[in-house]
Amino acid sequence: MSAEKARSDGSADGHAPMSLRERKKQLTYQAVSDAAIALFLRRGFDKVSVAEVAAAADISKPTLFRYFPAKEDLALHRFADHEDEAARVVAARPAGTTPLAALRAHFLDGLARRDPITGLCDAPEVLAYHALLYGTPALVARLHAYLSRSEDALARALGGRAPDRLAAGQIIAVQRILASENWRRINAGATADALYGEAVEAAEGGFAQLRSGLEGP
Template sequence: MEGLRERKKRETRQRIADIAMGLFLQRGFDDVTVAEVARAADVSVNTVFNYFHTKEDLFLDRSEDVENLLARVILDRRPGESAVGAVRRDFFESLRDGDWRYGMHEGADLFTRRVRESAALQARLSLMTRRREELLAEALADETDADPDDVTPWLVAAQICSVVTTLTRHFAVRRMAGEDGDRIVSDIRAQAEIAFDLLEHGVGDYALRPATDG
């Protein structure tokens, strides 16, 4: 059970993060200082840094959840469910519910725009993406009792992450272009079916050039 002290710390952290994100989305990440966030949250700068080690952590306050997402999905998969099957199910559940965890939610376009405006955020997001892939590969290796020299978990992790990243990017780009959210989700759903089918059945016959006569 969460104690009163832990609950207050969690609530304070969330309040600071929410206020910071509001400022970042309104004005841009590089144009807001940590001191301004502290004043808006009515806390000291030291308090902000007690909860967030860097300014980037304020913007990406859910980074740990994002990095661990796919590994957690694999570890929590159902009996008889494959790695790809588990991610596929979780992805479509998120799409159905409008959940944030795959980046397909209201406000994703503005979030992406702010990231693209900041080199610091782009660098940090690249590290998060790499870490997510590493954690997924490690989970796959553990679950399959793979030999340390076996690259299969890493190959599978790279392919799963590539599909998720591509679909997420496609959603954000179309939202930034002003397309209707419901239409994008409908298209993403169809494209995701194809993407996960490719993961499950392979790409060996994709772009097969017809044989020539003779």
């Protein structure tokens, strides 16, 4: 959800440039997801049918299901680009930088940019989307599958061994909790600017605990 839009050429963050066909496919994903989210925000997730989303996106229902196997995926497409984000950060880190140091720097940069994935964003449209997500049990349940795939991707980037899977689970969990706490406090009325210092402090504390447990003294 950093930009919450498909990349224009797929070349950022270590991805190879996309073909024209692939770019068109990504734009279709984005357009259908945006149409669905607009309906979900207006009427509620459970009150909108897949057929209505297909009609709003001007595609057939079978075509919609070729892009999105489940209704929940229409709303969670904004997370799809973040599934392997931690893995990409680790893979692209500078020589001599530990995976954890790279992930810490990336998360702190996200806080500074008010990246929605960090929870520290009070833009009205982001708050509305988060309220939809965390207020809909079916979406919360589906989100766990996305987090599981994030752990798998990060574990592979770390080396793919059993200890790497444990480390990946801990890292993804800490980032999720930090983001959830930021969103909870903003949802309660705090502004992103007012909360920034505390969010940085919490992130530093979280990564310090990870460093102590994963890298030792």
